[in-house]
Amino acid sequence: MLKHFPVTIKIMALVLLLTSSVAGLAQNIRGTVRGKVVTAKNEPAAYVSIGLEGTTHGSTTNEQGEFSFRAPAGTYKLVISYVGVERVEIPVTINAAQSTDVAQITVKASQSQLTEVNVIANSANRFTSRISNDAAKIPLAALENSQSYTTITGGLIKEQQIFSLDDALRNAPGIQKLWDATSRAGDGGGIFTQRGFVTQATVRNGIAGLVTNTIDAVNLEKIEVIKGPSGTLFGSTLTSFGGLINRVTKKPYDVFGAEVGHSVGSYDLSRTTLDLNTPLTTSKNVLLRINSAYNYEGSFRNYGKTRTFAFAPSLSIKASDRLSFLLEAELYYGHAAAKPFFFFYNSPKDMGPKGVTEVKDLGIDYKQAYVNDDITMYSRSTNYFAQANYKISDKFISQTVFSSSNSFSDGANPFYYLVNDATAQLFNPTLPATPTGHDYIVRGDQTTRNSKFAAVEVQQNFNGDFKTGSLRHRAVFGLDYQYINSNQVFLSGTYDVVRINDKNFDYAALNKNIVDAYYAANPASAANAFTYYYKKNTYSAYLSDVVNITDRLIASVGVRVDRFENKGTYNFDRVQVNKPFSQTAVAPKFGLIYQPVKDAVSLFANFQNGFVNPDVYVNTTGQSITPKIQNAKQIEGGVKTALFNGKLNSTISYYHISLTNTMRNVPGSAIFAQEQDGTQVSKGFEADIVAAPFSGFNIVAGFAYNDSKITNSTDPNVAGRRPVTAGSPYLANFYLSYRLSETAVKGLGFGLGGNYGSKTYAVNSISEGTFQLPEYYVYNANVFFDRTKYRFGLAVNNLTNTQYYTGYTTINPQRLRQFVLSASYKF
Known part of the structure; x- marks a missing residue:
């Protein structure tokens, strides 16, 4: 079987080698920093990314807005930043083998705005999305969802200078384009195969949103490639037996x-x-x-x-x-x-x-x-x-x-x-x-x-x-x-x-x-x-x-x-x-x-x-x-x-x-x-x-x-x-x-x-x-x-x-x- 994908094996081996290097971060004696993030209404800010600027250290808040992570001893800036939300910077000193509690952090935003918060620090895992509102029709983190799905973030789409949903799907495993869009009414969108079955991009924010020409990426916040037959939540007309493609669109925020x-x-x-x-x-x-x-x-x-x-x-x-x-x-x-x-x-x-x-x-x-x-x-x-x-x-x-x-x-x-x-x-x-x-x-x-x-x-x-x-x-x-x-x-x-x-x-x-x-x-x-x-x-x-x-x-x-x-x-x-x-x-x-x-x-x-x-x-x-x-x-x-x-x-x-x-x-x-x-x-x-x-x-x-x-x-x-x-x-x-x-x-x-x-x-x-x-x-x-x-x-x-x-x-x-x-x- 390996003869079919020699380059793939090398790539995956490189990935494993590079990711294993993360463990080397533990060579320094670390301390723990912990705290809580709340919204402008003093409600827990769930699933907010937070990190130490200029490092690879950070975490995501839980449903109660709490966070905790370990990092080498030193003085840092704890940072949260989001488009349309005032940047938050908190000085913090981490002591070796000790826990440091940070005073409660308030971000001037609602929880809905914070769903896709990103850390403005080069360390962030920029191409992840922690939570989906559509894959299970309720807000769930990926680790809580028993169904597998792949998220292609807007940041990845922008960095690669991708202009269409069709091209963006090259970043998702197990999905392949079969036909370019023909633009015919009703069925003219791009045709893909997923898990052995034909599918099209007919879902937008979890409901029907049919586009029969090539789908422009200008309004995409992210793409969710949801795997496997999903008739229970999405019915028979929007999904195929191999899964579905859900495009999540950009939403308004409260500053110019x-x-x-x-x-x-x-x-x-x-x-x-x-x-x-x-x-x-x-x-x-x-x-x-x-x-x-x-x-x-x-x-x-x-x-x-x-x-x-x-x-x-x-x-x-x-x-x-x-x-x-x-x-x-x-x-x-x-x-x-x-x-x-x-x-x-x-x-x-x-x-x-x-x-x-x-x-x-x-x-x-x-x-x-x-x-x-x-x-x-x-x-x-x-x-x-x-x-x-x-x-x-x-x-x-x-x-x-x-x-x-x-x-x-x-x-x-x-x-x-x-x-x-x-x-x-x-x-x-x-x-x-x-x-x-x-x-x-x-x-x-x-x-x-x-x-x-x-x-x-x-x-x-x-x-x-x-x-x-x-x-x-x-x-x-x-x-x-x-x-x-x-x-x-x-x-x-x-x-x-x-x-x-x-x-x-x-x-x-x-x-x-x-x-x-x-x-x-x-x-x-x-x-x-x-x-x-x-x-x-x-x-x-x-x-x-x-x-x-x-x-x-x-x-x-x-x-x-x-x-x-x-x-x-x-x-x-x-x-x-x-x-x-x-x-x-x-x-x-x-x-x-x-x-x-x-x-x-x-x-x-x-x-x-x-x-x-x-x-x-x-x-x-x-x-x-x-x-x-x-x-x-x-x-x-x-x-x-x-x-x-x-x-x-x-x-x-x-x-x-x-x-x-x-x-x-x-x-x-x-x-x-x-x-x-x-x-x-x-x-x-x-x-x-x-x-x-x-x-x-x-x-x-x-x-x-x-x-x-x-x-x-x-x-x-x-x-x-x-x-x-x-x-x-x-x-x-x-x-x-x-x-x-x-x-x-x-x-x-x-x-x-x-x-x-x-x-x-x-x-x-x-x-x-x-x-x-x-x-x-x-x-x-x-x-x-x-x-x-x-x-x-x-x-x-x-x-x-x-x-x-x-x-x-x-x-x-x-x-x-x-x-x-x-x-x-x-x-």
């Missing part, structure tokens, strides 16, 4: 602040950003924050350009000491040329006399767009959110949330069929009479014609933190309603057959005028339009309780009851083609945590459930079949750490997922028949490490192995084989960052990162043969100079200019080397 930035780079990149925050009243009860970005970029190909605009305002209103509101919007607009996708029209084994098994056998021109870049698609995603929080008592809180997601797309989306020469001749009889190779592609298109997709979610949560006897409960009871209205229209066409690699051919001659003329001659109708016209309702109730049996033993239990209603599907003429149906699902979950070292090491295990209500399908006899509910069960166990005062954070886990009632396409079927049978078993191992071994140096590293197979299927064509949706069996990521401290160039830093993906199947069956995309090693580097008022950065993405591919059932070339230069000024 602004940052403007501009970036330029390879492929005509030009990007302008704004982050503006201001109180709107003198009492600071009404706060406004606006994040916005305009992005223009060309392509590493000879044609292709993208223009996007993101605008995300948020308004916070404190109506009283008990009642507050948060109103938010996300407006994303895109106008882009398509990124080439290559499909197999003929199976890989039928591509020429000997077939093909690797990309290098196909002759694809990596830098060729194959069409003119005036063939574009316009896309729009407009999301609106409203949240009301009401403090019922000191122990119970009510949260009411409304979400409205709307997407629209109109325009062409070219793609290409890989064909053998015999098939090419069927499309164009003037081609050579005795073809034997695979020298051609068919240029096709799937146009969306004024497609619309709307989703509404209303959610009511009651959160409690209370005791029954000696047991502490942190519970949530929720009611959820989701409504989906899909009006998606697709038109398909094929334009011509051309050689796949002809240096003298003008591929750009296929332009917008030709596409428009084709569809003018073939207008949409029930005969040739492929539609997704349907309405769906989902009514849910869920309950989850995290119980502290002791201060080290934590159990959790939860259940969801879900009522799904499909109102039927319709063709282009609004004639019903599938009748309505309803289904009820029950999704339980259980978890257990034991901390052998309090607040430092957690042993965890969970049982989780996920489910999906598939659409009506057509079997091989042409009969419409109401599907069975697909159900996934996961068993997972592992260990989480927050050692050395939080400087070595890790999650190591093993999981086993079993999915029943899998759907499969029937090969060779002229009516696109499907069958629902068999099981997919997905199991594997994941390791996630975030460490700060010494002052200024930070490490993010991860490794994942996944073994997925179709089992118990009645179709021997795919039985026992890895599904193409599962991606690479081996994935690895790392990022090393060093920031200089206490020097004339304080704020200067350097970063180096990379990703590895082993070979992955684009095709894998007996009838079609097997075709694997090659393994890849992709490296990124950056240098930055970050000061209080300004920041400069230079990043190089795909440092070694590697040609690599992603895809499932397809072959998708990825971006070559790109230089990015950024500057920003903070007011």
